[in-house]
Amino acid sequence: MPEWFVLVGVLVIVVGFLLKLDVIAVVIAAALVTTLAAGESFLAFLDLLGKAFVDNRAVSLFLLTLPMIALSERYGLKEQAINLISKLHALTPGRFLTIYTVIRQLTGIFGIRISGMVQFVRPIVHPMSSAAAKSRGSSSESDTELVKAESALSENIGNFFGQNGFVAASGVLLIVGTLTEAGYDVTPELIAAASLPMILIAAIVAAVHFWNIDRRLTKHTADAEGSEVAGDE
């Protein structure tokens, strides 16, 4: 078999994820075809699979943090977060979304796992940014659409550039697992610390971006007021 044949495992991952098949089964199938393509036996595959899985148990350490989060949630963690965010109602849409991005980064750094789109963006972040935009005269269809997209953006940026600041984030543990297996000496707290500069940079980039969004919304409003024709653009 040619050497490149082991890449069939990568192909399985790509096709499996594209077709949205069961992800755990796809990963195991990729492992199987890779090992067989490398000329090893099925029994050798089982040995390798079991050892590799057990050796990487540390990647799932975050499971231990779930009982505390679950209990806090049951006693109103999200409701209290919403109480806090609701106090930010006098801001421009851009400033509000900047603050939400930073709050979302902080929840990541402190390991609070939330599905922000469902729990925050739909019920609170979008209504508040949209109200802020409307109170400043931006109510055209394209502005409404823009504020929706920016609300989702603020959640994604805050989530992606925040979570790795937490020592027990699964991304952090995966980095540690992968590099340790490759023979490098890395620890979760070093990875989390090395993630902090990008978290700060992302906050600054987001702040500039939202400052620009505020300007765009104001400009749209000014244009609409200066125009004889009702409607936008």
Add this chain to the structure above:
Amino acid sequence: MSDLGPGLLEATFVLIGVLLAVTGIRAFLDHSNPRRVTTAAFWLLLSITFAFGAVLPDRLAGIIVLAVGALSLARGVKTGTFDEGTPEDRGAHARRLGNWLFAPALSLAAIAVLISTWAPFGDQSGSIAIGIASVLALVIAWVLTRAPAPVVVAQSDRMIQQVGPIGMLPQFLAMLGVVFTNGGVGEVVANGIAKIVPEGNQLAGVIAYCVGMALFTIIVGNTFAAFTVITTGIGIPFVIALGGNPVIVGAIAMTTGFCGTLVTPMAANFNALPVGLLEMKNTYGVIKAQAPLAAVLFVIQVVLMYVWAF
């Protein structure tokens, strides 16, 4: 105390095993779960790999992993109904407890960082710190909420089932990374990349690694999967082997992959879900808004990795 390290780390895994076993048993007893037997089997099998990992023969562990995969493939893992409390009830607790509700989560992070900085358990301190901090933070949450014991158990069970099989994915991907390395996937990818990327050039290596992370994420929609493949194939031979600090390179590579997530329709949870939730007109509206920001962050990370890691 560093000789305590391995034992304490194993105890941490046993604790995870207990947590998953409780979930397995509760799932089995939960008649509101349409697939309670297979769901219970899924969690109990995983629980065995955690609790007995140190003594489990590799082959048996391998068979268990296959069985877990088969249960997942057969859509055998479902959830029943959980006690999540009414919004009024949670709201009343929130008014009573106020900002103290953030104390457990904050202390989790603080304790974990404290222990791992102090590093009393040698190399394993980071992992053990997470275990100890989780237990202490749970105690703080329990004292704070004065929740009855059954509520504590029910809530942790709820969250484990909700975070569920997807939460386990990173461990399966880390496992795949080992299998890829064993099969020589990294070398084959590296040989292919070596034809395009000038050998020994640090900047070219950094660019190839970051582009690889973002592109692979765009294709599969999952940064964790990309990290496993691209780090063995490009990151290690073309960046870390040239003297790049593995900690800095690894940390930045992961968030570079997130830039791919920001622009791919494959990441439905992040880019398509809000379109539906917010009733947006443009299916790609979120991606369109995110693309310029993703590009800026991507370039910054390439520069940062090159400047900081060498």
